[in-house]
Amino acid sequence: MSLGRRDFMKTLGLVSATLTFGKAKAEQHKNNVEFHGILYDSTRCIGCQSCEFACAEVHNLPEPEDMPEAGVVRKTSEHSRIVINAFDTTKGEVYARQSCMHCNQPACDAACLTQAMHKTEEGPVIWRGDKCMGCRYCMVSCPFEIPKFEYHSANPKIEKCTMCYERIEEGKLPACVENCPAEALMFGTRRELLKEARKRIVENPDLYYDHIYGEQEAGGTGLLCLSPVPFNELGFKTNLQNSSYPELSKGFLYSVPSVFVLWPALLLGIHEATKNNNLKEEENE
Amino acid sequence: MSNTAVYPVSVNNNGKSIWSFLRSEMKPKGKIFTPFNIISFPIMILGLVLIVIRFWKGIGSITNLTQEVPWGLWIGFDVVTGVAFAGGAYVLTFMVYILNMKKYHSLVKVTVLNGFLAYLFYAGALLLDLGRPWHVINPIIGNNFGTSSVLFLVAWHFLLYMIAELIEFSPTIAEWLGARRARKILSSMTLAAVIFGITLSTLHQSGLGALFLMAKEKIHPLWYSEFIPILFFVSSIFAGLSMVIFEGSITNRVFSNQLTEKSHKEHDRILHGLAKICAGTMFAYFFLKVLVFIHGQHWNLINTGYGYWYLLEMIGFVLLPMMLFFYSYRKNNITMIKIASILTLLGIILNRLNISVIGFKWDAAVHYVPSWMEIAVTLAVIFTEIWIFRWVIRRMPVLRESPSWVNEEK
Ligand code: SF4
Ligand code: SF4
Numbered sequence: 202m203s204l205g206r207r208d209f210m211k212t213l214g215l216v217s218a219t220l221t222f223g224k225a226k227a228e229q230h231k232n233n234v235e236f237h238g239i240l241y242d243s244t245r246c247i248g249c250q251s252c253e254f255a256c257a258e259v260h261n262l263p264e265p266e267d268m269p270e271a272g273v274v275r276k277t278s279e280h281s282r283i284v285i286n287a288f289d290t291t292k293g294e295v296y297a298r299q300s301c302m303h304c305n306q307p308a309c310d311a312a313c314l315t316q317a318m319h320k321t322e323e324g325p326v327i328w329r330g331d332k333c334m335g336c337r338y339c340m341v342s343c344p345f346e347i348p349k350f351e352y353h354s355a356n357p358k359i360e361k362c363t364m365c366y367e368r369i370e371e372g373k374l375p376a377c378v379e380n381c382p383a384e385a386l387m388f389g390t391r392r393e394l395l396k397e398a399r400k401r402i403v404e405n406p407d408l409y410y411d412h413i414y415g416e417q418e419a420g421g422t423g424l425l426c427l428s429p430v431p432f433n434e435l436g437f438k439t440n441l442q443n444s445s446y447p448e449l450s451k452g453f454l455y456s457v458p459s460v461f462v463l464w465p466a467l468l469l470g471i472h473e474a475t476k477n478n479n480l481k482e483e484e485n486e
Numbered sequence: 487m488s489n490t491a492v493y494p495v496s497v498n499n500n501g502k503s504i505w506s507f508l509r510s511e512m513k514p515k516g517k518i519f520t521p522f523n524i525i526s527f528p529i530m531i532l533g534l535v536l537i538v539i540r541f542w543k544g545i546g547s548i549t550n551l552t553q554e555v556p557w558g559l560w561i562g563f564d565v566v567t568g569v570a571f572a573g574g575a576y577v578l579t580f581m582v583y584i585l586n587m588k589k590y591h592s593l594v595k596v597t598v599l600n601g602f603l604a605y606l607f608y609a610g611a612l613l614l615d616l617g618r619p620w621h622v623i624n625p626i627i628g629n630n631f632g633t634s635s636v637l638f639l640v641a642w643h644f645l646l647y648m649i650a651e652l653i654e655f656s657p658t659i660a661e662w663l664g665a666r667r668a669r670k671i672l673s674s675m676t677l678a679a680v681i682f683g684i685t686l687s688t689l690h691q692s693g694l695g696a697l698f699l700m701a702k703e704k705i706h707p708l709w710y711s712e713f714i715p716i717l718f719f720v721s722s723i724f725a726g727l728s729m730v731i732f733e734g735s736i737t738n739r740v741f742s743n744q745l746t747e748k749s750h751k752e753h754d755r756i757l758h759g760l761a762k763i764c765a766g767t768m769f770a771y772f773f774l775k776v777l778v779f780i781h782g783q784h785w786n787l788i789n790t791g792y793g794y795w796y797l798l799e800m801i802g803f804v805l806l807p808m809m810l811f812f813y814s815y816r817k818n819n820i821t822m823i824k825i826a827s828i829l830t831l832l833g834i835i836l837n838r839l840n841i842s843v844i845g846f847k848w849d850a851a852v853h854y855v856p857s858w859m860e861i862a863v864t865l866a867v868i869f870t871e872i873w874i875f876r877w878v879i880r881r882m883p884v885l886r887e888s889p890s891w892v893n894e895e896k
Contacts, residue, residue, distance in 0.1 A: 278553065308700045314638035315624040316631070332624050335617020337556035338637045342700040349553050350617060352546025357617040438703070446700045450636050453696040453715050457639065457689060464685040468584050472677070475586040 236305065236324035238415075238423030239364065239378060240394040241298045242401065243435065244408055245385040248285055248296040252377035252386065256283050259365065259376040269296060274436060279349045282362040283377060290430040297435035301326060301347045301362035302415060303423030304445070305391075309339035309348055311447035317359075318348070324391065324423045325364035333359060344419055344441050364423070394425050401427060420445025504663070515880045526869035533866020536859050537614060545617060548859040554847045555854040560615045562842035564864055566694050567835050568608030569644075570718070573726025575601030575651060576687035579680045581763075590756055592749060595658055595884045596737065597730055600875065602651040607871040609644045614863065636696045643690035650683035661889055662882040669892070692719040698841055706845035708787055708796045711778045714841070720771045724764045725834040728807075728827035731760055735824050737885065744885040754820050761823045764830065765811035772804050792848060799840065803833025 253265045263280050267273075269287035271294055277284050283300040303326050309318040310326060317333035320326050328348070335357055339348045351357035365375035373379070378386040387394065395416060402409045414432050415422035418441050426437070433439045540548050551558050578597045581587045613619050625631065625638055626645070632638045653675050660669035695718030698705060711717075738745060738753055745753075787793050807829035814822035843854065879885055 276553070311634045312637065312700060314632040314635040314641060315621060330618075332621060333618055334621035334624060335619070336615070336637065337617065338635070338697070340553070340556040341698075341704075344700075344703060346554060350556060351544065352549075352551060353544040355542060355544055357544060440703055442702065446702070447634065449702060449712070450696050450699040452712070453636065453692070453699065454634065454639070460689055461685060464688060465681050468580075468681045468684055472584045472586070472681075475584070 234322045235390040235392060236423060237364070237369070237389065238303060238324055238391045238394050238425060239375065240387040240389070240398055240425045240427070242385050242387075242398075242427045243295055243297050244427060244429050245383050246285065246296040246298070247383045247385075248287055249382060250285055251380045251382055252298070253281065253283055253285060255376040255380035256362075257281065259368070262360075277347065277349060277361070279351045279358075279360045282360060286436060288435050290434040292429050295429060295435060297428070297437070298426070299436070300424065301364075302345050302419065303362075303364055304419050305421040305423070306445035306447050308342040308344060308419070308446035311450070312338045312342035314338070321366060323366075323369060325366040325369065326361075326423075327363045327366045328359050328361060330358060335359075342446065344446055345438065391421075391423060391425075398425055398427055417443040419443075420448070507663075511881055516876075522872075526872070529862060530866045530869050530873075533863045533870075536863050536866075540614065540863075545615070548857060548863070550854055550857045550860065552852065552854055554850050554852075555843070557615075557846075558843060558854055559856040559860045559864060560611055562839050563835070564608045564611040564867060566842050567838040568604055568611075569694060570691065570722045570725040570834055570838060571729045571831070572601045572604035572608070573687065573691060573722035574730040575654075575726070576684050576691075577723050577726045578730065579654065580684050583677060583680045584684070589759060592752060593730060593734065593756060595655070596734075596879075598651055598654045599658075599878060599884055600729075600733060602648060602655055603871050603875055605644060605648045605651065607867050607874075609648075611864070611867050636693055636699070640690050640693045640697065643686045643693065647683055647686045647690065650679045650686065653679040654683065658882050658884055658888075661892060664889070664891075666891065687722075688719060691722040692716060694718055695841075701846070704847050705841060706792055706848040707782065707784055708779075708792060709837075709841045709845045711782055713774070713778050717771065717774060717778070720767060720774060721834060721837065724767045724771065724830060727760050727764050727767075728830040728834075731757055731764075731823060731827040732831060737879070741879055741885055744879065746887070749885075757820055757823050758815065758818055761811045761815040761826070764826070765808055765815060768804060768808035768811065768830070772800070772808060775800060775804070792845070795840070795844075799833060799836045803829055803836055807833065 248269045250265060250268065256262070257264050260282060262282065265281060265284075267275060269275070269285050271287045271289045273286075275284045275286055277299055283298065285296050285298055288295050288297060303324060304320075307318065307320050307326050310316075310320045312318070313333075314336070315332040315334055317329045318326065318339050319329060335350070337348075337350055337359075339359065340346070340350060347361050349360045351360070365373070365377075368375060374388050375386075378388045387397065389397070395413065398413045398416075402411055402413070408429060410428050410430055410432070412428075412432065414426040414428065414437055415424055418438075420443065426432070428435055428437075431439075536548050545551065549558060549560075574597045578590055578594055582590050582594050613622065616622060625641060653672065657669050657673040657676070660666075660672055692715035695714035695716075698710070698714060699712065702710060734753065734757070738750070742750070788797065807826040810822055810826035810829065813819070814826060847854075883889060
């Protein structure tokens with residue numbers, strides 16, 4: 202072997218140092234910015250679709266053509282980032298919003314190998330077209346099945362709610378929040394919103410089902426929802442885990458650096474140990 | 487190889503330049519109108535047309551992918567299954583270079599070539615599946631490292647592993663060109679490449695399983711478990727070896743003129759040894775699967791359609807081939823070994839597809855079924871790979887022995 206063992210280990214060390222991607226993402230709290238979010242109160246929602254229209258207009262998407270109708274589940278798509286659905290529940294017809302939850306530790310962000318999906322410091326999870334390579338791993342990973350892909354385009358985009366990140370940066374409200382006539386939507390820091398949500402439940406225990414969807418789900422989300430009925434009646438996913446989704450692959454990623462260090466040493470050791478037993482070849486049988 | 491062979495890069499090249507050598511090597515050798523060519527050629531052309539349509543009109547124009555099932559046949563079969571099948575290269579190099587099991591040495595070159603081409607093509611098929619492939623450079627040049635992404639790790643490992651395999655194979659290319667100095671340098675890098683390659687393989691074989699860890703609620707509980715990475719790794723060992731057995735029995739027949747009488751005999755002995763290793767690792771895999779099943783407490787799911795499907799995979803395509811391997815090893819029955827390897831390969835296809843496609847969003851109202859065009863493109867990719875493989879085998883000393891100067895120089 203012309204490449205000395207030392208050199209070899211050194212190169213390997215360097216390579217693994219640059220390639221041990223096991224680094225888990227720490228929570229992104231720089232500059233003490235707090236995560237922001239949206240509180241959606243379905244007891245107030247009147248199903249008018251103002252949010253849908255406003256969203257379509259701001260993001261250059263086609264206007265919605267169908268209306269919420271009980272029994273029909275409309276879904277977000279590559280043409281719509283937010284939908285309002287109607288459900289026949291134990292307390293009569295109730296509306297429910299579906300859009301990106303802006304998870305605290307988003308699966309889509311952890312999945313994305315180009316950082317196109319990105320949890321901003323301010324809380325919105327955004328998609329950046331100049332980075333995305335269209336692998337759709339974010340779609341595979343998102344537990345809420347939110348990112349949507351333009352299958353019929355030669356230059357396809359991933360469509361999903363970005364909490365109107367550009368508007369927020371300009372100091373404006375997200376378009377849906379600004380245009381909701383019924384005050385069903387509220388924008389603020391996640392902490393304020395949780396406080397507000399709890400207050401509403403406490404002040405009106407008969408009206409609300411005692412649960413804030415998004416407080417725990419998937420490790421906590423930026424979109425928080427209140428409902429008069431159990432959330433499964435409104436088509437919310439109630440089988441999700443309360444710890445974050447990136448947690449699921451952390452164990453694997455953490456083990457990568459150690460394999461990178463231990464394996465080569467081990468292999469080289471075995472190689473040295475077995476080098477001289479050519480004679481015993483037959484024993485391998 | 488006779489001593490009169492002309493090498494373009496050696497001193498004594500009889501005035502033949504490297505270009506004229508390469509040009510003459512480009513010409514087809516062997517018959518043109520074989521049944522294989524007649525079937526594969528139109529499919530490759532069709533595949534090419536479909537790929538053009540795909541880049542022109544979008545992925546949805548030729549695939550049946552949906553918003554719920556964003557990964558279909560191209561990922562589930564070409565990449566996830568294909569890479570498991572290509573695992574033979576790292577297992578064999580481990581046996582030969584690390585454990586010094588010399589008996590298997592004759593298989594290394596062809597297996598590494600197969601592995602390299604498999605990665606090149608099946609992982610290359612990944613590019614077809616990327617919506618914005620021009621950004622594939624982003625995670626590579628490092629302006630956007632998604633370091634917490636399993637896919638990032640897998641993608642990088644594919645790339646590095648291809649380089650490692652190319653280095654492992656490069657002495658054969660040097661032999662073809664008669665480049666003596668280069669051969670010496672390149673073959674001195676083999677051990678380092680092997681060690682690096684095995685490490686990479688361990689990680690990305692399991693990494694392919696780890697890709698699905700976040701899709702916890704989407705994959706049928708009989709197949710989802712936190713142990714997917716380990717199961718993928720263990721199964722890649724016998725998947726790769728079964729592929730070696732299967733491919734070996736085909737190539738040995740097709741290219742029998744490249745082999746000496748001795749190597750034909752030897753091949754049977756090798757298969758015999760591989761059968762034992764397959765049986766052993768499959769036993770370990772089966773045991774792990776049973777543990778995972780018990781751990782998951784899914785008894786109630788067994789008496790459902792998916793339950794029977796699961797049992798079919800486990801009994802028909804793991805337990806049965808495992809017993810066949812054991813039995814044929816005992817009886818030294820080569821035909822039976824080959825049958826067992828085919829069953830094993832089918833089992834791996836089933837398993838990988840069950841996780842990535844069939845059991846993915848198993849509860850959705852509409853199921854994804856690949857379009858005929860997706861299948862055609864997949865076939866075209868496989869056929870192209872075989873064409874390249876054949877081109878190499880007919881020219882380079884892969885199956886046949888190295889030219890005599892190689893031994894003289896040792
Ligand atoms: S809901 Fe899905 S798309 Fe939205 S932040 Fe969470 S993981 Fe990402
Ligand atoms: S499709 Fe784009 S945004 Fe989604 S994971 Fe892939 S690169 Fe990231």
